[in-house]
Amino acid sequence: MTKYLVNLQPIGRRVEIEAGTDLLTAAQRAGVEIVASCGGLGICATCKVRILQGRVTPPTLTEEEELGQEAMAEGYRLACQTIPLEDVRIDIPRESLVAGQRVQVDGREGEFALDPAVRAIDLELTPPALDDLRADLTRVSETLALHGLPALSGGPKLLSRLALFLRANDWQARIAVRPGADGSALVSVLPKGARIAGLAMDIGSTKLAMFLVDLESGAILAQAGVMNPQISFGEDVVSRIAYANKGDAERIQLQTRLVETINQTLGEFCQQENICRDQIVDIVAVGNTAIHHLFTGLPVTPLGTAPYTPVQAGAMYFQAAEIGLEAAAGAWVYLPPNIAGYVGADHVSALVASRSYINTEHTSLLIDIGTNTEISLIYAGRVLSCSCASGPAFEGAHIRDGMRAAPGAIERVHLDGGRVRPLTIASQPPVGICGSGILNAVAEMLDATVINDRGVLNQKNERVRMANGKSEFLLVPADDTGHGRDIVVTRKDINEIQLAKGAIRTGLEILLKEAGIPADQIDDFIIAGAFGTHLDLKSALRVGLFPCQPLERFHQVGNAAGVGARQMLLSRAVRAEAERIVSGVEYVELTTYPRFYDVYVECMYFEPC
């Protein structure tokens, strides 16, 4: 197969790719993370790069729309849409690098020293002699001492492996050790020069984001987003909890399926990066409380029964082998603490990734939008957190023509007088509307007075019609769609959006009330999560999802939970910070909050911004 060389500037990294590979994938292979909020679908325009040298495929229509002629004339392209036709040299603008990396550059966010829990030590020992009768492992410990590490410890199997390896390899080896109070625990025995890597995971109810990270450079070696296989046992965690509660076998089945998927993806990473399982020496996993329990195998009965408490909220740290994860023999898994039943370690991880906002004099709101939306208000050394049952509307569910963000989904809508111009993912003929699309559509309908502030459709509008006694707005007529059926926005769809945005806004308002802080004193609104990254901020403000504040105060930070997980993999200090943050969090239970329903009803109106 033909291969091309991609030279990434100004980082100076090179990567060989097979013909047909786009530049976004090429950069990921090289461990350079480019912002691609939409996941490479060509709709977010965040993966802008500049072609410095070499021929590439011509610009797509999406690029023409998103970049404009001027930028394209300067050589700018979207990395996800551009495929090299020969060896190329490209420039990655600073703003196209992901949060984690960008932040390290400008020092604003998440700067931390590389200090992973597991370290690699190179051994070059002298063999025993009559005048040097030290034990094999004493020799190893003396090398560790030179690195300021405590004496070697571990179980006899792994220590035996080390002793045999040293004697078979001229007393040279590379070992991975986890320094602690009881010594430097042996994690893996490797040949000289072997890389050590760690696995960071953000385990979502639907998707599993996995990152293979080089523990010595901090570079991302490989990453993947795969479906959480537990989805076949229930789309939401409530139904999975019900399934797990049928018995031990069912609970273990859910765990096993997830671990199998992780092992399989990890196997693909290893093959791709030409490394072996023994080189995977540390693992960090974050997820919501239910997923946390279903992943570790903890009983979920308490989570599914009133008063809905978790078995374990504290940080967990245990051998990877105990749950069947195929990593180095001595590898452990770290899970940061959960806050409460419905505010899990994934939110903690997002808090950690946002700590530069937190650790300032700023007052910040971290909003992680999903089926459950977790919100934290950080001010004056306090952190108030709550969980809102926002439902799946923003994921396209419970919407008549709703769908997940996939090719053919309407992502943006322009209402222009009587005309409707839909923009779809991958420029495919429209087949439905995804979460950010419906939010945008509702905002446009408000602006065009198709609906009023209570969400009632204006019957005078020519596209508003009745169907089965219920009013609806014709978004795309059948002839213009990919499946030959009308795509509409119903009164009920609008109501779903009202309920969802109302739930989130209620949580937000109650936190502000609880703290006695007016919205205009919030310096930073940090919007995390997949939907949060894709949403159109102006539309969100138009529908009143967030308080009406200047746009520049809002930061869409992408998968902050994944960034936090990677940082915890690379730094013990960040883990400690996560535990410190959680110990200070004050959980606010919304449903028992006085006047909760009054606030909720008020928040369901569409207020103009």
Place this chain on the structure above:
Amino acid sequence: MTKYLVNLQPIGRRVEIEAGTDLLTAAQRAGVEIVASCGGLGICATCKVRILQGRVTPPTLTEEEELGQEAMAEGYRLACQTIPLEDVRIDIPRESLVAGQRVQVDGREGEFALDPAVRAIDLELTPPALDDLRADLTRVSETLALHGLPALSGGPKLLSRLALFLRANDWQARIAVRPGADGSALVSVLPKGARIAGLAMDIGSTKLAMFLVDLESGAILAQAGVMNPQISFGEDVVSRIAYANKGDAERIQLQTRLVETINQTLGEFCQQENICRDQIVDIVAVGNTAIHHLFTGLPVTPLGTAPYTPVQAGAMYFQAAEIGLEAAAGAWVYLPPNIAGYVGADHVSALVASRSYINTEHTSLLIDIGTNTEISLIYAGRVLSCSCASGPAFEGAHIRDGMRAAPGAIERVHLDGGRVRPLTIASQPPVGICGSGILNAVAEMLDATVINDRGVLNQKNERVRMANGKSEFLLVPADDTGHGRDIVVTRKDINEIQLAKGAIRTGLEILLKEAGIPADQIDDFIIAGAFGTHLDLKSALRVGLFPCQPLERFHQVGNAAGVGARQMLLSRAVRAEAERIVSGVEYVELTTYPRFYDVYVECMYFEPC
């Protein structure tokens, strides 16, 4: 079956026994450890007790000989020879309590606070409620905090077991935890009121001493001395190392057999004490370096090949399950450090048990006699240690009529003019001579000038004769033996004793030379180990095994390694002390010592004391 009650004074403990059980066994069942250096054979007279009330079996001949009429008139008996015939009350004199206990009484030796590595905590929790949404394990951690312990940690399997147990048992349980820098590791989940116990083991090449100890009272619940099953793969460690070096399967076979025997004995302990495996929450094992490796499964090739170094000399601490030990799910095994290839953790354990001698201004010699004899000279804050290849003569091996200390073995000999009066174990007709018997015989022969200071037999003595051209001394004529064959002491036997005592004395002299300390400055000679306990001190001094010093400076302390192992089970401070001691030990390699052979030859002579 008829049962009697034995009331032990002044301790005030009662125990029910089956008819036919001797008082020594009764005391052991009650957790009261009486000195029984000979292991209940009736030859050491150390298990003296006084019958206060109740009928018992009449005195044996052994008792008449060992105790004398006067003591017997006062009610004194040997516990191992005395069987109650009804309920009895007995008094245990202070000197009959074993070192470990006696010492705690008089404060002379080994006083330490009960501070085991694993602690039991009683949980009485309140269940979750709407106004109390703490996680299950947070509730547990808060109880731990009340005891000054860090938060609960552990693998999900055991944490799950705890959560399920609490919810099934009205939120009450007893847990065993091992507090450490990473939290209080969960060791076992137990019902309310359950005892927690630990296992201390002194694993010898031949015998395995096992003690089941109550971790909260420090009492010995059960003990046993069983054969090390590895003996069927080679009587000495050298041949076992050779066997293990045949391959992984053979090495693992040796380990498995030993672990099986331990598990079996542990099972008997559990049945006898009515406790379950989950209550065995901690394990300490000591043994020489080869046994240490064969027990843990570490490779022994380095130990069997020049320059004979161990794989691991440092302390080891790992999950009991890793080597198949059947204890609580979260139990770990602690092995104190070894000093060098031939000075193992058993000697370290003996040093620990003797630390009251060590931690004074005294100059002490600890001598642990076996096939390998380890000697430590402790003075002015220094510890010099060496290992002497003393061979198995003192265990009755390599001696023509030699045998192990078993019924019928000659234990003491009186040479009275032309008459020889042998005293045998269990007063059986003589069938051979054990280690302490041959030592005593040689000493008597020296006094009676049957041999000279070079070990040459006096041909003029009427019992000295030639057989196959070699001279020998007739100890017991065929008619007086149990097997109808003459029992003799040959010139070669005497030479074996010379080699053995010469090797030990050489090590001792070289340590003294190395330290520049004359023998008369040694305040305490601490003689440990089975043979060391049984030997007749006067005989030992007569043959020159030890320097000619006043008898009161010599202390026969029994199985000091076993005492040390128990103390390490009961006190983390004692473990730390063991590691501190070892870190300061200076190992003296005898074979490369200048003038080693000159000293050795000199030490083989019999010098009168």
